[in-house]
Structures are given as C-alpha cells and as structure tokens.
Amino acid sequence: MNRSTKTLTAIVLTILIPSASFAQVVPPPQVESIAPPLFVVTVNGKDGFIDRDGKIVIEPTFEKAYPFTDGLAAVQKQGEWGFIDTKGRVIIEPQFVSVGLFSDGLATFQDKRHPNKEGYIDKIGKVVIEPQFDVAAGFRNGVARVGFATLKGKLLSRIADVGLECDYKFIDRTGKIVPEPSPLHYATGEPGELIPFRKDDVSGYLNAKGEVVIQPQFQVASAFSEGLACVCKGGLFGYIDTRGEWVIPPRFQYANDFSDGLAGVPLGENGWGFIDRAGKEVIPGRFAWVYGGFRHGIAEVAFDRKRGYINTKGEWVWKPSK
Numbered sequence: 070m071n072r073s074t075k076t077l078t079a080i081v082l083t084i085l086i087p088s089a090s091f092a093q094v095v096p097p098p099q100v101e102s103i104a105p106p107l108f109v110v111t112v113n114g115k116d117g118f119i120d121r122d123g124k125i126v127i128e129p130t131f132e133k134a135y136p137f138t139d140g141l142a143a144v145q146k147q148g149e150w151g152f153i154d155t156k157g158r159v160i161i162e163p164q165f166v167s168v169g170l171f172s173d174g175l176a177t178f179q180d181k182r183h184p185n186k187e188g189y190i191d192k193i194g195k196v197v198i199e200p201q202f203d204v205a206a207g208f209r210n211g212v213a214r215v216g217f218a219t220l221k222g223k224l225l226s227r228i229a230d231v232g233l234e235c236d237y238k239f240i241d242r243t244g245k246i247v248p249e250p251s252p253l254h255y256a257t258g259e260p261g262e263l264i265p266f267r268k269d270d271v272s273g274y275l276n277a278k279g280e281v282v283i284q285p286q287f288q289v290a291s292a293f294s295e296g297l298a299c300v301c302k303g304g305l306f307g308y309i310d311t312r313g314e315w316v317i318p319p320r321f322q323y324a325n326d327f328s329d330g331l332a333g334v335p336l337g338e339n340g341w342g343f344i345d346r347a348g349k350e351v352i353p354g355r356f357a358w359v360y361g362g363f364r365h366g367i368a369e370v371a372f373d374r375k376r377g378y379i380n381t382k383g384e385w386v387w388k389p390s391k
Contacts (some may be wrong), residue, residue, distance in 0.1 A: 106365040107142075107155055108378060109134050111390050116144070118157075121365050123378070123386040127157040139171035141192060150178075152194075161194035173208035175242065189213075189244075198244035202234050212250050213240050253279055263298070263311055265290045274301070274313070283313035294326040297346065308332070308348075316350035325362045328379055333368065335358030341370070343383075352383035 107126055117129030135143040141152040141160060146187040151163035152171075163289075166184050169177035175189045175197060188200035189208075204216030216235030223233075241247050252266040256277055263274040263282055266298040272290035274283040289301035297308040297316055307319030308327070325333040337353030343352035343359075360369040360376075367378045367386050375389030 083300065105155070107137055108364075108367065108369065108387075109142075110135055110378075110387055111376065112192065115265075116140070119378075119387055121349070121367055121386070123213055126155075127153070135168075135170060139174060139192065141171050141176075143170065143176070144166045152176075152192075160192070161190070163196075169205075169207060171207075173242075174209065175208050175213075177205045177207070187215075188378065195244070198240070201244075203233060204237075210250075210254055211242055212247065212254065214238075215240055251279070261311065265292055265298075274298070281312075283309070291326055293345070294328060297327050299324045299326050299332070316346070317344070325359060327362070329363035329366060331368075331381060332365055333362050333370075342366075352381075 100267075102104070105120055105126075107120060110118055110119050110125075110129065112125075112129040116131045117125060117126040118134070118136035120126050123190040127276060130357060131144040131146060132148070133145040142152060143165070144153050145148055146163045150161060150165040150168045152161040152168075153287040154160050154253060163179070166179040166181060168190075169187075171192065172190055177187045178196075178258040179185070179200060183200035185203075186200035187202045187205035188196060189198040191197050203218040206214045213238055216233075216237045219234050219236055221234055231246050238246050239249050252264045252312045256262055256264055258277075262277055264277070265272055266275050266285070268285045269343055270319040271285040272287045273281060273285035274290065276282050285311055287302050288304070291299045291304075293311065293369075297310060299306055300309055300319075302319050305319035306324035307315060308317040309326075310316050321334045323335055327346065331345060333341055333343055336342040336344075336350060339354035341356040341359045342350060342354035345351050356370040356372050357374070358371040360371070362368055367380055369376060369378055370389075372389045377385060377389035380386050380389040
C-alpha cells in the first residue's frame with residue numbers, strides 16, 4: 070500500500086460497485102486535512118508534512134506517511150503503522166502491519182495476529198470490527214464494502230500476480246452484513262446534486278429523488294465537481310455539465326476532476342498538465358503524473374521521477390524530491 074495509491078483521485082480509480090439493478094459509482098473519500106491543510110513530502114528518504122506555503126510543519130522522520138483525513142494521518146515507524154494529528158502528536162501508537170485512511174471515523178487495519186485480513190479501528194485505536202475481510206473499503210455514510218476471497222481467487226493468487234477475486238458484501242459500523250445501499254445513500258444533500266449510478270455496464274446520473282437525469286451511456290462516470298463531471302465515452306475522457314452536454318469533448322486518455330478551477334489531464338507527449346473549464350491549456354504538459362488535483366491551491370505532481378507540489382500558476386511550492 071503506497072502513498073501514491075492512496076492519494077490518487079484520478080477518475081480511473083473511481084470505485085465501481087456492481088448490483089443486480091443499479092451499481093453505484095462511489096467517489097473515493099476526499100483527502101482533506103483539518104485546518105491548517107498539510108501535505109506529505111519526502112526529504113532524504115523520510116516523510117513529513119508541509120503547509121500550503123511549502124514550509125515544513127512536521128519534520129520528516131517517518132518511513133512513510135499518508136495524507137490527513139478526519140484530522141489524522143497514518144505514519145510508519147520501524148515498519149509499523151500508527152496515526153498522528155496535525156501537530157505531529159502521536160494519537161495511535163505505531164503497531165499495525167498496514168492501515169487505511171480514516172473516513173466516517175473508522176480506518177481499515179491489519180495486525181500481526183491477522184496479517185492477511187482487514188478490520189476497522191476507531192480514532193483512538195480501538196478495534197471496532199475484528200480483522201476478517203480479504204478486502205475492505207472505507208466507510209461512507211455508515212456503510213462499507215468488504216470482500217471475501219473466493220476459492221478460485223485464492224488459487225489464482227498463488228500462481229499469478231492477479232487481483233484477488235472476491236464475493237462482495239456491505240457492512241454497517243458494527244460489522245453486520247446489510248443490504249447493498251442504493252446510489253442515493255451516497256448523496257451529500259447539496260442543492261441540485263446529481264449522483265452517479267451504473268446499469269448494464271454503463272453509467273449515468275440520478276437526482277436526489279432517484280430520477281434518471283442523464284441516461285446511462287458512459288464507461289466511467291465521476292461525481293460532479295465544480296459543476297462538471299469527468300466521464301469516459303468511447304475510451305476517452307471529457308467533461309459534461311449537469312444537463313449531460315459536453316463542455317469539453319472526450320479527447321483525453323485519462324483525466325482528473327476539476328478543483329480550484331483546473332483539472333489535470335495528459336497533454337500529448339510532453340506529459341500531464343492542467344486545463345481550465347473551457348478546455349484551454351493553463352499549465353503546459355510537463356509532468357509524469359498528477360496526483361488527483363489542486364487542494365487548497367496546490368497540487369502534487371511527479372517530475373523527473375520525483376514528487377513535488379505546484380501552485381495554480383504552475384510554480385513550484387515544493388520542488389520535486391524522492
């Protein structure tokens with residue numbers, strides 16, 4: 070479990086959940102820190118945190134670190150994972166084999182007793198749901214998706230490097246199996262909100278009443294962000310408005326959601342850059358990758374096999390470092 074996997078919010082990683090009728094497209098939890106916003110950096114092989122101005126706030130002393138969510142960040146010391154707050158104080162002592170990000174007050178974990186099973190802890194490190202799942206996602210609105218490896222999946226994983234085949238279920242905060250929630254379960258309550266859903270292997274959008282507003286037609290559909298949704302049609306990504314009209318026609322191999330008025334997209338052979346809401350290039354393509362997009366005015370990017378942060382003008386806030 071590496072930090073890039075956790076922080077990447079590109080639409081290609083949107084979670085698709087199958088269903089007999091609808092299958093909701095559940096956006097990954099937004100990676101947000103409690104104020105002030107902090108960002109992971111690496112200095113001489115150790116991870117720490119900077120503020121939006123590029124000033125080191127928490128010294129780089131950790132083997133690895135994940136972004137803050139729900140006010141806590143996962144950090145690794147001597148091979149074990151725990152959590153710190155935005156002051157750098159240890160809240161949950163390093164003790165776990167692996168952990169996930171906090172969402173809805175719970176985080177996934179694996180411990181030495183069950184190194185291949187996942188469970189959930191609360192924000193003081195108390196085990197709330199014992200490790201028993203082969204795959205476990207974060208909670209959203211009190212429900213989480215978990216997986217139990219099939220016999221076929223277990224056998225295949227022993228002879229080939231393939232994803233683990235699982236039977237998926239949904240649980241509540243007590244670990245009890247519950248029916249699969251409808252797409253409306255993930256509504257935020259924002260006025261005019263449109264909610265992605267999936268039917269017959271294509272995605273569309275519902276309103277808060279459960280009425281289909283944009284017919285299923287997309288291979289991939291993300292939640293709306295700043296009035297636009299990143300969708301894939303014909304193998305290419307573009308952006309639609311809330312009427313389902315193309316604002317930026319599909320022409321990108323991959324694409325990120327809009328944030329701070331900009332979206333990271335691959336811009337030809339020069340690499341990833343950023344476009345505005347009209348599809349105009351604002352920050353030229355020169356990055357190997359864009360990790361999600363702008364957050365509090367800065368974005369994490371990969372350049373020359375290193376990672377750094379830029380502002381909305383494309384200027385370095387934190388120059389790339391390994």
